[in-house]
Amino acid sequence: MADLTQRRRNWPLWAGVLLLAAGLLSNALFFVSFPGQQFAPWLNLALFVASAIFFIAGLRRAIAQPQVYRGKIAGWIFTVISVLLLAFTVFVFYISRALPAASAASPQVGQKAPEFALADTNGQTVSLTQLLAGSNSAARPKAVLLVFYRGYW
Amino acid sequence: MCNLELRGIEKHLAEFQAAGVRPVAISVDTPEQSRDLCKKAGYTFSLLSDPNTEVIRRYHLLHTGGGPDGHDISRPAEFLVDSNGVVRWANFTEDVRVSRAC
Numbered sequence: 001m002a003d004l005t006q007r008r009r010n011w012p013l014w015a016g017v018l019l020l021a022a023g024l025l026s027n028a029l030f031f032v033s034f035p036g037q038q039f040a041p042w043l044n045l046a047l048f049v050a051s052a053i054f055f056i057a058g059l060r061r062a063i064a065q066p067q068v069y070r071g072k073i074a075g076w077i078f079t080v081i082s083v084l085l086l087a088f089t090v091f092v093f094y095i096s097r098a099l100p101a102a103s104a105a106s107p108q109v110g111q112k113a114p115e116f117a118l119a120d121t122n123g124q125t126v127s128l129t130q131l132l133a134g135s136n137s138a139a140r141p142k143a144v145l146l147v148f149y150r151g152y153w
Numbered sequence: 154m155c156n157l158e159l160r161g162i163e164k165h166l167a168e169f170q171a172a173g174v175r176p177v178a179i180s181v182d183t184p185e186q187s188r189d190l191c192k193k194a195g196y197t198f199s200l201l202s203d204p205n206t207e208v209i210r211r212y213h214l215l216h217t218g219g220g221p222d223g224h225d226i227s228r229p230a231e232f233l234v235d236s237n238g239v240v241r242w243a244n245f246t247e248d249v250r251v252s253r254a255c
Contacts, residue, residue: 151180
């Protein structure tokens, strides 16, 4: 009978744990801005996929050679957790990107920005012309940065 | 999550001002909702309301049914408009979790 303590460490499972932890931590990248932040969602997804691959590989080893490798039970637990988190990550990834494609009809660089007049938080109507001319409270700006956001938050 | 972008603007407001750039945010939120948001989040730049998506449609940014309860909202986008009213830079985000590094 094989001595349980003599079995080899199942390294793919440990690699999977590290990748899973890194994947979870990478969620925090959405809250910081740095050059290349636009790749953070891809990194997040890649880490979860990689952790699932390592868990499955480790689990296969543990099942195929239980007398050599440890981690048959832990392998199952980690694989299930990893796959569930991966499914959730894919879902969030899909939802986050379910945006209509940028329209070619939107104002392009070099084109005139369409004029508008909208109410500010005080209910005062503000037009693009007014914004560009500068108001009584602010000096005439060199440029105006229009930021369209989703709202409802 | 898109509040991240507004927060980023607030954080870099001094730099925008030093560069002579005035940031203005536009969404379907009513002036009341925007006022609450400003108060809660401490935004000091202008938030404009386009509840009827009139301007959002004029800029071709409508995200049909993108809001809760199937409301139409704006897709995230940014335009830098110079003093002559000409677009100098435009950005269309493909993932709502991406907050532009300002």
